[in-house]
Amino acid sequence: MSLFDLLCVGVGGTIGTGVFVLSGLIAKEYSGPSAMFSFLIAGFACLISAASYGELSSRIPxxxxxYVYAYAALGEYPAVIAAWSLSLEYGLSGAAVSRSWGDKLATWVSSFGVSISTPLDAVGINLFAGFLMITCVLILLGGMNTGKITVNVFTVFKVLLxxxxxxxxxxxxxxxxxxPLVPLGYGGILRGAxxxxxxxxGFDEV
Structure with missing residues (x-):
């Protein structure tokens, strides 16, 4: 993978549901017009985390x-916990993103007057989200080159958007x-952050 490919992985993983959906929610529920400060605070926290990742990866190349960082510093059992935590993070975030885009697709189809409700909706199962996850798995099964091209195309499109x-x-x-700029006070800014x-x-993927 080239530097551009790696940047697309990180940027593509970061720009997504969080930017397109959470921005409105944060502005409405927590920060108001000061949502920009919430994003800056969160971005600074990510920058510190990324710097620690960079330092560790240069020391343990x-x-x-x-898993490797925890294994080198703390031993095998903490490393296993770290690995499962990371897997849980991406599993939950992937499920949340799929559900969000599944809801968007359902809303878009419904705007044409097509009813797409199913009995599974009553128990919280989103067929569109499942379809999206299956599509992503098929792309990954296509190999590294197919996945790389797909990520690059979608990342460029999302940046333009x-x-x-x-x-x-x-x-x-x-x-x-x-x-008012800070309707809920500084607590609202931090909650939004x-x-x-x-x-x-997604930034830590790189």
Whole structure:
């Protein structure tokens, strides 16, 4: 994998549901117009974490991520716990992202007047989310090259979409919407930052 491929893995894993969905939720429920500060605080926390990852990977230059780092510093059992924690992190975040995009797809299809409700909805099973997960597995089974190309294409598209949203937002800017800037106080900013941190999950893949 080239440097561009690795950047696409990290950026593609970071820009996604967290940015496209959580931004509105954080602004509405926690931070208000100060949501930008919540993202900055969460980004700074990720930067510190990434710096520690960089230091450890330069001192222990081998594959294995958190498992290897914990194994070298603390031993086998803490390393197993770290590895399971990381697996749980990506499992839960992957499920959350699939559910979010599954709901988006269901809403989009419903906008055409097509009813897509199933008996499984009553027990919280989202067929679209499952379909999305199966699609991702099939792409991975296609091999590293197929996965790399798919990630690169989607990452470039998502970055362009973010820039479109930024310029579109600036074109609709109204200064009165910034008042009050911190509606729920600094506690709201910090609470928003904790939610923002989920939006950055994926940066540590690199």
């Amino acid at each position: 081998t594959a294995g991520s958190s 973010v820039f479109f949203m930024m310029f579109g937002g600036f074109s609709q800017f109204q200064a009165q919407n910034l008042t 904790t939610s923002c941190f989920f939006g950055y999950v």
